[in-house]
Amino acid sequence: xxxxxALIGVSEMAxxxxxxxxxxxxxxxxxxxxxxxxxxQVACYFQAVAGRNTVADNVCYNGxxxxxxxxxxxxxxxxxxxxxxxxMVRETSDHGPFNSWDRVPxxxxxxxxxxxxxxxxxxxxxxxxxxxxxxx
Numbered sequence: 238x239x240x241x242x243a244l245i246g247v248s249e250m251a252x253x254x255x256x257x258x259x260x261x262x263x264x265x266x267x268x269x270x271x272x273x274x275x276x277x278q279v280a281c282y283f284q285a286v287a288g289r290n291t292v293a294d295n296v297c298y299n300g301x302x303x304x305x306x307x308x309x310x311x312x313x314x315x316x317x318x319x320x321x322x323x324x325m326v327r328e329t330s331d332h333g334p335f336n337s338w339d340r341v342p343x344x345x346x347x348x349x350x351x352x353x354x355x356x357x358x359x360x361x362x363x364x365x366x367x368x369x370x371x372x373x
Contacts, residue, residue, distance in 0.1 A: 244285075247286060315359040335366065
């Protein structure tokens with residue numbers, strides 16, 4: 238299979254002020270394993286041009302790349318907690334089970350209504366992450 242859960246939005250270049258992205262979603266209590274049979278750039282949870290999402294209490298193991306992949310910093314404000322991630326990055330060994338980038342400064346509207354280019358803080362807490370062979 239491919240990615241377990243993917244939240245993917247759309248922006249107009251670096252303008253993230255339109256209402257065209259996933260936000261305020263809860264991805265919880267999923268069991269995702271043995272992904273990457275066909276696609277290799279997969280994750281148990283993948284997020285791109287999305288924000289203020291909660292990823293909690295999921296079990297994720299056995300995959301070719303990251304267990305959790307945040308493709309960009311877009312809006313921020315995410316919560317990642319209580320997840321079990323194991324035995325990922327088995328085919329490339331080039332990063333760890335959690336992977337993130339912040340490639341472009343997007344203009345987004347924060348919860349206070351103000352426009353900003355700095356994403357809100359994402360909280361990653363109380364997760365159990367362990368990697369076996371090949372992962373770093």
